[in-house]
Amino acid sequence: MKKRMMTLFLTMALASAFTMGGSSVFTSDDSGEEAAASYTVTFYDSDGETVLTTQEVAEGDFAEEYTPEKEGYSFTGWYATPTLSHDFDFESEITADTSVFAGFASYEEDTRSFAIVGSGSSPLMLSSSWGNVINEEHILTKEEVEDANVYTITLDLYEGDEFQFAINSSWEDQRGFGYMETGYLDEVEYFSSSSGLGDSDSKKSNIKCVISGNYTFTLTTYPAEDLYDTESTTYTEETKENYNYSLYDTITWVYNGEVEGEGTESTTDYYIKGAIITGWEDVYTDDLKFTETDGIYTLTITLEEGDEFLFTTLVTSGDTSSVGNIYVRYTNIAEDDEESLALVSGSEGMGSNMIINAAGTYTFTYDPSTEILTVAEAE
Numbered sequence: 001m002k003k004r005m006m007t008l009f010l011t012m013a014l015a016s017a018f019t020m021g022g023s024s025v026f027t028s029d030d031s032g033e034e035a036a037a038s039y040t041v042t043f044y045d046s047d048g049e050t051v052l053t054t055q056e057v058a059e060g061d062f063a064e065e066y067t068p069e070k071e072g073y074s075f076t077g078w079y080a081t082p083t084l085s086h087d088f089d090f091e092s093e094i095t096a097d098t099s100v101f102a103g104f105a106s107y108e109e110d111t112r113s114f115a116i117v118g119s120g121s122s123p124l125m126l127s128s129s130w131g132n133v134i135n136e137e138h139i140l141t142k143e144e145v146e147d148a149n150v151y152t153i154t155l156d157l158y159e160g161d162e163f164q165f166a167i168n169s170s171w172e173d174q175r176g177f178g179y180m181e182t183g184y185l186d187e188v189e190y191f192s193s194s195s196g197l198g199d200s201d202s203k204k205s206n207i208k209c210v211i212s213g214n215y216t217f218t219l220t221t222y223p224a225e226d227l228y229d230t231e232s233t234t235y236t237e238e239t240k241e242n243y244n245y246s247l248y249d250t251i252t253w254v255y256n257g258e259v260e261g262e263g264t265e266s267t268t269d270y271y272i273k274g275a276i277i278t279g280w281e282d283v284y285t286d287d288l289k290f291t292e293t294d295g296i297y298t299l300t301i302t303l304e305e306g307d308e309f310l311f312t313t314l315v316t317s318g319d320t321s322s323v324g325n326i327y328v329r330y331t332n333i334a335e336d337d338e339e340s341l342a343l344v345s346g347s348e349g350m351g352s353n354m355i356i357n358a359a360g361t362y363t364f365t366y367d368p369s370t371e372i373l374t375v376a377e378a379e
Contacts, residue, residue, distance in 0.1 A: 040054055053066075062090060070102075106225065112221075120315070131168075151221070179203060190211045268326065271289050309354055339375075
């Protein structure tokens with residue numbers, strides 16, 4: 001009798017254990033075999049508190065997407081965080097109780113004019129020169145869409161082009177890679193983020209073209225929901241539009257096929273730019289320019305001790321020259337190149353410029369095909 005009671009007690013204890021430690025639910029089929037657990041997916045309003053609906057999803061299955069309605073607002077999508085910083089991935093398996101947050105944006109007419117600003121070897125990027133030039137060809141067309149702000153532009157882009165969308169040459173209200181819904185088409189990467197910026201800064205990182213082609217971009221804006229990074233140490237009311245950002249604006253794109261216009265030949269030249277040598281100005285003179293021989297670039301130059309510098313590019317096609325988007329820095333020196341690393345140090349912060357360790361005359365050699373830089377004392 002005692003043995004039978006002990007067996008019953010253990011059975012009840014094990015059954016209880018399976019229902020503890022979360023809200024997962026285990027079920028059994030007619031054979032008595034244990035089935036998969038299920039979890040609760042809770043869909044919240046944008047306030048992060050109001051529950052719109054819930055779904056019970058078997059472990060390993062997917063939550064089912066739906067479109068909620070809210071009077072006076074447009075639904076902008078589902079997000080994985082209450083700050084709406086990341087889209088929720090409905091192709092991600094559910095393995096725990098999960099919260100999903102709705103994005104709702106109110107409509108307000110956008111009176112701003114957006115342009116594509118960037119650099120590269122395609123005609124529009126070449127003429128843009130990082131947004132220093134904005135003409136009619138760079139300006140997006142605002143489409144006539146009821147209760148929506150939709151801007152479009154169709155253009156050729158070449159591999160390596162970098163760009164964003166902004167309202168002027170100062171890059172105010174800039175919309176970068178973090179606003180793109182995706183950089184992929186059929187699992188092939190067409191666009192990437194050009195910088196090593198973290199997720200929090202991805203909205204300000206450049207969009208880099210990976211595959212040349214003709215593209216149509218669509219920028220959708222919700223100005224009533226725009227925010228400002230007033231916590232930045234450099235924020236001022238006079239420059240506030242440089243700190244403008246949105247949780248809801250999106251950039252989508254369509255690949256129309258190969259480049260439509262005639263290809264233009266361009267040349268890329270390398271120049272030194274530094275704190276002492278140029279006062280951090282772009283100076284394009286022969287004494288600061290690399291010499292090219294069989295695809296290898298060299299520069300022999302005298303530097304003062306402690307000068308911080310890097311190498312920049314100038315792209316020229318016909319009569320048009322533009323500041324390039326290739327930068328050669330300390331990180332281009334091979335890790336096992338002890339001779340070069342003995343002559344220069346790396347600066348702190350993103351990008352890691354070079355700092356010359358001792359005053360003298362040095363020869364820098366750069367191979368664009370390998371992106372490797374070497375440094376030697378000039379003979």
